Structures are given as C-alpha cells and as structure tokens.
Amino acid sequence: xxxxxxxxxxxxxxxxxxxxxxxxxxxxxxxxxxxxxxxxxxxxxxxxxxxxxxxxxxxxxxxxxxxxxxxxxxxxxxxxxxxxxxxxxxxxxxxxxxxxxxxxxxxxxxxxxxxxxxxxxxxxxxxxxxxxxxxxxxxxxxxxxxxxxxxxxxxxxxxxxxxxxxxxxxxxxxxxxxxxxxxxxxxxxxxxxxxxxxxxxxxxxxxxxxxxxxxxxxxxxxxxxxxxxxxxxxxxxxxxxxxxxxxxxxxxxxxxxxxxxxxxxxxxxxxxxxxxxxxxxxxxxxxxxxxxxxxxxxxxxxxxxxxxxxxxxxxxxxxxxxxxxxxxxxxxxxxxxxxxxxxxxxxxxxxxxxxxxxxxxxxxxxxxxxxxxxxxxxxxxxxxxxxxxxxxxxxxxxxxxxxxxxxxxxxxxxxxxxxxxxxxxxxxxxxxxxxxxxxxxxxxxxxxxxxxxxxxxxxxxxxxxxxxxxxxxxxxxxxxxxxxxxxxxxxxxxxxxxxxxxxxxxxxxxxxxxxxxxxxxxxxxxxxxxxxxxxxxxxxxxxxxxxxxxxxxxxxx
Numbered sequence: 001x002x003x004x005x006x007x008x009x010x011x012x013x014x015x016x017x018x019x020x021x022x023x024x025x026x027x028x029x030x031x032x033x034x035x036x037x038x039x040x041x042x043x044x045x046x047x048x049x050x051x052x053x054x055x056x057x058x059x060x061x062x063x064x065x066x067x068x069x070x071x072x073x074x075x076x077x078x079x080x081x082x083x084x085x086x087x088x089x090x091x092x093x094x095x096x097x098x099x100x101x102x103x104x105x106x107x108x109x110x111x112x113x114x115x116x117x118x119x120x121x122x123x124x125x126x127x128x129x130x131x132x133x134x135x136x137x138x139x140x141x142x143x144x145x146x147x148x149x150x151x152x153x154x155x156x157x158x159x160x161x162x163x164x165x166x167x168x169x170x171x172x173x174x175x176x177x178x179x180x181x182x183x184x185x186x187x188x189x190x191x192x193x194x195x196x197x198x199x200x201x202x203x204x205x206x207x208x209x210x211x212x213x214x215x216x217x218x219x220x221x222x223x224x225x226x227x228x229x230x231x232x233x234x235x236x237x238x239x240x241x242x243x244x245x246x247x248x249x250x251x252x253x254x255x256x257x258x259x260x261x262x263x264x265x266x267x268x269x270x271x272x273x274x275x276x277x278x279x280x281x282x283x284x285x286x287x288x289x290x291x292x293x294x295x296x297x298x299x300x301x302x303x304x305x306x307x308x309x310x311x312x313x314x315x316x317x318x319x320x321x322x323x324x325x326x327x328x329x330x331x332x333x334x335x336x337x338x339x340x341x342x343x344x345x346x347x348x349x350x351x352x353x354x355x356x357x358x359x360x361x362x363x364x365x366x367x368x369x370x371x372x373x374x375x376x377x378x379x380x381x382x383x384x385x386x387x388x389x390x391x392x393x394x395x396x397x398x399x400x401x402x403x404x405x406x407x408x409x410x411x412x413x414x415x416x417x418x419x420x421x422x423x424x425x426x427x428x429x430x431x432x433x434x435x436x437x438x439x440x441x442x443x444x445x446x447x448x449x450x451x452x453x454x455x456x457x458x459x460x461x462x463x464x465x466x467x468x469x470x471x472x473x474x475x476x477x478x479x480x481x482x483x484x485x486x487x488x489x490x491x492x493x494x495x496x497x498x499x500x501x502x503x504x505x506x507x508x509x510x511x512x513x514x515x516x517x518x519x520x521x522x523x524x525x526x527x528x529x530x531x532x533x534x535x536x537x538x539x540x541x542x543x544x545x546x547x548x549x550x551x552x553x554x555x556x557x
Contacts, residue, residue: 001079001099002478003036004117006047009080010034013073014051022069029058038475042468045084045092046100046475052089063089100474101462101530107477107537108454115480115544120488121160126326127153128255130244131168131333134237135179135197137387138244140367141334144413146249146388147404147550148364149332151493154548159488164326166253167244168317171233172261173310179236180229183209187217187228205232243388247397248550260316266308269316269351270301278350288315290346293355299343311343318347322358330491331361332409338363362491364409369394371417395420398551402429405549406497423557428501432542433554435504439539440555442516446532449517451524453532464530469510473538476506480541484548493549500545507538 001009014030017023034051052067059066064085071083071091079099084092107114129149130142138146150165157163182196186206192198209231210216216227237254244250260266270286273279278289284304288311291298301312321329333340341361348355369376369386391400399420406428407413425431446453453460465474479499487495516531518524543553 001095002103003038003047003482004033006093006095007033007036007049009077010036010049010051010070010074013070013077014055017069017073022073023055023059023066024061025055025059029055038479039092042472044086045082046095046471047093048086049091049093050089052091056089067091096463097466097471098463100471100478101465101534103474103478104462104465104530104533104537105460107540108533111540112544112547114540115484116158116160117481117485118160119485120156123160124162124164124325124327125153125156125330126164126166126321126324126328127156127330127332128166128168129153129330129332130251131170131331132240133170133175133179134233134240135175136199136236137201137389138240139388140369140386140391141364143247143388143391143400144364144367144404144409145332145334146244146247147401148409148493150249151405151496151549152330152332152488152491154550155484155488155493155496158484158548161488164252165250166255167251169237169254169256169258171237172257172313176229176233177225179232180225183228183232184225205235208235247388247392248401255317257313257317260313260320261308265320266312266316269319270312272319272352273301273315273350276350276352288347288350290343290350293342293346293349295342295346314344315347315351318344318359319351322351322353328357329359331359333361333363335363335365360491362409365412367404367413367415369415369417376417391415398433399427399429402432402497402549402551405493408492408494428497429551430557432497432500432504432546433552434557435507436539436542436546436553437555437557438511439507439535439542442511442535443532443539444555445517449524451517451528451532453529453536458524458526458529460533461526461530464527465534467514469506469513470531470534473503473506473510473534476503477537477541480545496545496548500542503538503541503545507535507542510534510538 011030011034014023014034015027018025018027018030031051031054034049036047036049039045039048052070053063055066056063067085067089071085074080074083074093079096081094081096086092127149129145129152130138132138132142153163153165178193178196181193182202183206185192185196186203187210206228209228212231216224216231219227270279273288278292279301280287280289285300286302287298288301289298299311300309301315302308318329331340331344341363344361345355345359348359353359369391394417403415403420404413419427420429423430465471483495483499487493514531516528516535518528546553
C-alpha cells in the first residue's frame, strides 16, 4: 500500500464518518487528500496522519475524539493491521505485511512506469533551461541548468504533464556581430577586436571555417564579416548540440531569437500588449508600463531611434510561448538574472495572463570546482571559461549530472572533483549506482542457481515479507510515486536524488540482515522467491529514478 493509496483509504473513511455523524463537518470541509507521512520513529507505525487535528476547528471538537472516530472506522479495513492515537490527535497506522508486500510485485510488473502518475495530467509546460549565444562552448553555468532543467522536465513528465524542453538561441545582436569579427580577425591573423571573443576555440573555429570554404578570404570585407559570423554560428551551434547530446540532455525545440523578428513575432506581441492597454510613448520611445505589476521601472520596447530593445524580444518570446498553447512557462536563468524575475512576471500580466500560473522564473546559483580544498580552473580551450566538456572530461557524465541535480539549484554549489571520481560510499552517485549493480548481481546469481522466481512455480507470497528491514525497504519503494509528485510540483529534482540514496541505504540494510539466496544444498523456498521479488522491485525503482535524472543504472561496477 503506497502513501497515496492509504490517503485514499483515509479519505473514504472520513466521508463515512461524516455520513454516520461521528465527525460533524461538511463534506466540502474534508481535505481532498489527507496528508500521510512516515513517522520519524518506525516503532510508531508505518504511516501517520494529522487529519484529525486539521478537522478539530471546523468540527468544533477535541482532535483526539475525531481521531478515535476515524480509528474505529479504519479498524478492520483490509490491509490495515492497526491504528493508534498518539499525542494531541495523531493517528499512527500499521500496514499488514501482505498489503505492503504486494508493492514488490506491483513495482516489477509496472517496470519503467512504476512511480509515474497523473497528478499534473492535462497541464502543458514549456521548460526553457538554456538560453545561450552560439558564440562559444557551453560554460559551467549552462552545465548546471543542462542537468537540473532536464531533470525538472523529466519529473514534470513523470507526474503526467505535457512537457516541451526548449533551448533559446540568442542568435541576434551585438554579441553575434562581435563573434563574427573575432573569427575574421583570427583567420586573417589580425588582433582580436576590443571586447572580442578569445580562447583557443576561436582560432580553431576560424581555421575550420576557412578549411570548409577558402573562398571566404576573397570576399569583400563587409561580406566576409557576415560570412564568418554565419559560418561560425552554424558550427558553434552544432558543437553545442553535440555536447548536450553527450551530456544526455536533449531538447524538443531549438528556438531562434532571429525567428521572432523574421516572421513578425515581435510586431504581433507589441500589438497584443497595446490591446491590453500597457504600451505608451514618451520622448520618442515606446514603453511597456511594467510598473503596473511590481516591476521597479517601466521598460523600453522601441528606442527613440527606432531600434528594438532586447526586452522587446523577451516580450515577443513570452507571447509566442503562450500562442503555442503552454499553460506554464518555466524560465531557468543564471545567478546574474535576478532582475528578470519581476520583469518577466510583469510581461505576463501585461499580456493579460495570470503570472502566478503562466510563468515561473527559477534562478540557479554559481558553481565552482575544487580539488584537495583548492579551487581549480578546468578550462582548456575557452580562455577563462570552465566548459561543460571540461567538467565531463574530468569526472564523467554520470557524476557530473547526478551531483549538479543533487543540490537545490538556488544555492551555490561547490564540486569536489576528487570525490566525484572516488569509487566509495562517500561518493553519492557511486553509492546509488553500486546498489543497482549489487542487486543485478543477486539476480544473476539466482539465475545461475536455476531459480526462476517469476515463473510462478513457487508462488510469490507478499505476507512473508514481514521482517523489519523488509518493511523498511517496502516503505521506501512505496514512497517513490509521492517523491516524484513533490519534485514536480516544487520543481526540485534533487528530491529524487536524495530519495535514491535513502532507497540504496534501505536495500543495503535489508541485504545485510535478510538472506536472499539459499545456501549450499538448501531447497528454494517461498521466502527466497519473495525476497527476490523485493530485490527486483528495488532494482526497478533505482533504475527508474536514475533514468529520470539522466544517469546510467549499471549492472556491473
């Protein structure tokens, strides 16, 4: 029985109590889904709920009296072994071993679908988690969002949402022009322009452009500049895409900023904002009155000289997303973009939307790399920039992804490079992956012994899984669907990583105290089969969680 299933059972019991008059509240005063949690002390039971205390005020009754009525209603419910009242009105609930044990079979049968649900079904999310110029390698800040943003999209999808992963290509403006000028200078052996792009990658990219088309050096200067810019754009974007593929991060949409200007998207957005009454003219410029919605100042859309601002692109991009039918648009931005939060929310409100629903802005904090307590710069080709490729070359995809996801994105992160390559339980990703490999080994050994635990030759008896460590592992498996929903609703995929570590711990404790395979000439018994189902269930949940994080689930280590 999962916490969600128990919450449903409690909800039914509450409605029956109201119908019988033992709890004096209206039906609409009952919680839609009673909170069910694991007690801090396992001796208090498998689960606990504080629903009686929640209902004390509307019922105008002592919470212990409400708890007593609910306990009577729950007693005798199939799957519930006992209900006890604790403290001011908590209910501690014990689940029958058979009711808990069936989760082992359920997880194995569900396979990759175990843990997935419909809490966010019917909702469409656009998750834009990298916004970058195609002017150089992806840096460490992009790397954090490449992992975390992808994981956020994964947990949203697992919770039933329709999700589009989007990369916003900043392919317009001064930075692109400076990129083209820097490439041209490198190809011609000229000094790098002031504020231009440096690093070995610029010279390498310029050489590649010339190698592809030597005639570029014969073009007139103005055409040559544009040709270097466009060729560099194409090659650098392809490199960014290849790098992200290597990092197990894939996008549904690569959205070009240029396209907003080429197809009239900016003009359509301005028309929509005007129609909402928030656009005005002052001193020859066109402004959006974002101060109507808590921005610190109004924003210029069109300068007095007629040039569009970058903010105009921001507005057009938001309107474009809404026109594509997304209910909620997540923007994952870097630590230097705090000022964009109210600005983008104001754009949403100016467009006539509810910013509490239509837009979310998440800010990721800085990442630094350390070795032996000393900060290190890994950059090999990009000047002073630490790139995604540099980090992966140093520690590998799995360690990089898992560690970046494991911590809340809104807190600064220090990566201990020595720890991330360490093959010990001190390294969280190794610890979780080792649990998966360990279970795989147990199942291989079972096969070598000729134990076909899934055949039904010896029936799976969930009631046999009654040992303390078996119950602990089953409860951990039961928690997985709720962890996914919480991670999705809070946009906190680190909850999945931390859960996997707890699950791995629960498995190791189980394995250390519960003999899974028969010794020597022992006959295969029903308990061995039941425990193999439990092992397989833990294996499946570990694999599902790691896959959700874009991390491999090795069968051998």
